[in-house]
Amino acid sequence: MYSAESVVPTTPTWDPQQYLRHSGHRTRPFLDLLARIPRLPSQDRAARIADLGCGPGNVTVLLADRWPDAHITGYDLSPEMLERADKDWSGSTGGGGWIDFRPADAAHWTPDEPHDLIVSNAALQWVPGHSESFAGWIDGLRPGGVLAFQVPGNFTSPSHALLGELCETPEWRARLGDQGRRYVHVLDTADYLTRLTGLGCETDVWETTYCQLLQGEDPVLDWVKGTALRPVLTTLADDPEAADAFLGQYRELLREAYPPGPHGTVFPFRRIFAVARRPH
Template sequence: MGRDGARERSGRGGPGNVTALLADRWPDARVTGFDLSPEMLAQADKDHAGTTPGGGWLDFRPADLAHWTPEEPYDLIVSNAALQWVPNHPESFACWIEGLTPGGTLAFQVPGNFTSPSHALLGDLCESPRWRGRLGEHGRRYVHILSPAEYLLRLTGLGCEADVWETTYSQLLPGEDPVLDWVKGTALRPALTALADDEEATEAFLAEYRDLLRRAYPPGPHGTVFPFRRIFAVARRKDR
């Protein structure tokens, strides 16, 4: 957030609906959402940009989360479900915190499911003999996500007062292969991108992964229970 308001930043912030919630929370703030996708930025600008009802301002700009640095002091920097795509993101904490005003806040949320069956099975499959040559680099894509304790140590070591916690959401998913459908929009995306030019290989890979997920997440009478862990962190820069 800027001096006179809030600024959300994200490498893949989507069409702006989450950023707009910050403007609802701080109606007189100047809020800027960042994203790497021109299509998402165009949609966000069309649907949400402009003066807010509380007299603030909401706009959107292009930025790459892996290389973004504050250009001015901000009151708040928020990242929602984006840092998992950036392997070196903890190395950026010092720069981001330095870019906060005294008493400013860095807040972020990342999935913590990288050790769960959905991700572990995906890693095993990508590294299996059949798929290693094409997908091996995607096998353990999320191991760079730190534990809550490690995030806490990083943030407090940078002079912040920090709260870090983990929550597991047990979701009841409907459908025949609901966990597969879920991860198609998250952990499975890099593998599907790597196989995008080979429809036969894509179908074969999905069939193998689907069978593994069916055994790991058996359906119940009301749907399939899918526990999903998320890590939250709120770090406040101390006055200096």
């Protein structure tokens, strides 16, 4: 039994290398979001863009491909992610623009100057009450500016439901508590539509389920090690024996829920998207 009381970290420790192991699948929803962002109000000047929850910066740089002369700032709470992002992507974009990275908590961030675009990729699910920030973010946009984000919508899928259930078993409850469900702060599509439209925005909200084909041994476990498992792994970081025991139990549950097929392991992943344009 691993039921000793311990202090639960408030912020997960992130591993950029683990996160980027599935960068192809993780980037695809952002590209779909990017394709639906309309023309920004900047015409005779460089656009000002914020990327909330930028992670290792691998999608922040894609903003520069679309707006090569823009000043783009990526914000994240993780020192590990910011260090990787700053190392790989900071500096001139080659099109006259600039990318930089700063520490910030999306739960409290507000624009300190007018922005043309505020974007967030798979980050707001970690921010309780993030919809309460929409009004402030939209007020920080120039007329015609855009708020765009995508969040996972698969928290009732086996990968996440089993994680939460395992954390709440008698063996792990005292140690892990709600660590398996800390990220469930996502509204449904209709609620996002109602809230953003209610703020006067021209709003487009939709959802997509990607049927991802993952490769390798225990690929679903490898996937969640980069995201949903971070609070658990952070909590158990000082107890390798407990961490191995937990991962062993979770691995068996995932193997039953996601059996490998002849071409890999099918991992359906639902995503929710929103693009809201402030009126001119």
